[in-house]
Amino acid sequence: MTTRPLDSLPPDTTPPTSDQPPEQAGLRAGLKNRHLSMIAIGGVIGAGLFVGSASGIAAAGPGILVSYVLVGALVVFVMRMLGEMAAANPSSGSFSAYADRDRALGRWAGFSIGWLYWFFWVVVLAVEATAGAEILEGWVPAVPQWAWALIVMVVLTVTNLASVGSFGEFEFWFAGIKVVAISAFIVIGGLAIFGVLPGSDHAATGFANLTEHGGFLPNGPGTILTGILLVVFSFMGSEIVTLAAGEAPDARRAVAKATRSVIWRVGVFYVGSILVVVSLLPWNDPAIKKHGSYVAALDTIGIPHAGQIMNFIVLTAVLSCLNSGLYTASRMAFSLGQRGDAPQSFVRTNAGGVPQTAILASVAFGFVAVAFNYLWPDTVFQFLLNSSGAVALFVWLVICFSQLRMRGIILRESPEKLVVKMWLFPYLTWATIGMISFVLLYMLTDDKEGGGRSQVLLSLLVAALVIAISLVRDRARRKETEKAVAPQ
Structure with a gap:
């Protein structure tokens, strides 16, 4: 098979057309190093960590730590693979661009995973807008709640439309608040665990709560797998930094730095904070389910107004997710437009160097999803949630298979660009593929309403539909090409 040179992947700028002046010719490198650094650090901290950990603790007890470690390792491996490709060739299309055409898996793969990823994020916009509106x-x-959802969406749309720098600035402060909050929680919680927190009447527990109250795995070892299903989707978003790198002045260096730091970010923010929670409180404490794991822990320490403090932090996480979700969806739409897999209007940028039509189209679908959430929450919107539920795992699989192909291409054509390397290649790549596949298969055993089985099956249905559209389009294009070159 003939392959294109590495540098022939679609660039992140578009040449001017007759109706597109030079100053509107493409994306601008408007993200500063501090923006990208904070996006990398804070991007891994989603609202799901704050609001979703209670269900995992209730299911697995202190053993939820093992679930977080296993999923964290999975994310580290996937990010390492993505970082290898992104450092060699930064692109706003990221994994979708790497999978595209003969570079790795084929044009159908780039088209399909790109649109599925876009679909995932526009549904997330509705979820996060509703969550923020409730607070x-x-x-x-x-x-009213619907008005708050509208206000939040409009404000962040304007921010994204202004310039990529304004997006970066908002995300810098949103992510900064999350990082400071979770770091403070770990430090204060650690002091409380050992009884050295000034002004606290909390008795030192050490790590006794990890083994008391039924043991480390009070509900059996099988709950570790249940915990994996409950926490795996709270890690989605760590890959955003590789899309944002396409608009940074020194993208290769930024991606390499972000990829190498993912281990401590996952270890500290996820595993570290959950360790504090299950050490401070018995896993079966009713307060965890009633108020949430982090609020319950803060109450135990004696922090006043813990609920409102956590509401503020969760709101920040929600706004951060909305901000970065809109950015991510629009840049994926932009990349699809560059490759001819989306309307060409998605490629046009405004005076601020941002893809205006792609942003507006993404937020429009987000508004529609919000309306579905208010009008038909248990039918149409639940279908949207379930049909996008397994997309994260599909994305990770595509990254793994793309990296298997891209490593050889990079070494053959531009070995000097291999500044980030996947460990133990290809064995660890195949092991990661096996882990992700196992999670997908295990999800099929979760047959409760809205559970893993419905998410996998509906996500597969939507994926099959998108792939079918891609194959039909490719076939039509081939026929047009053959007709154009055929002798008259």
């Missing part, structure tokens, strides 16, 4: 309505009940 804001609790603070200002005079404004």
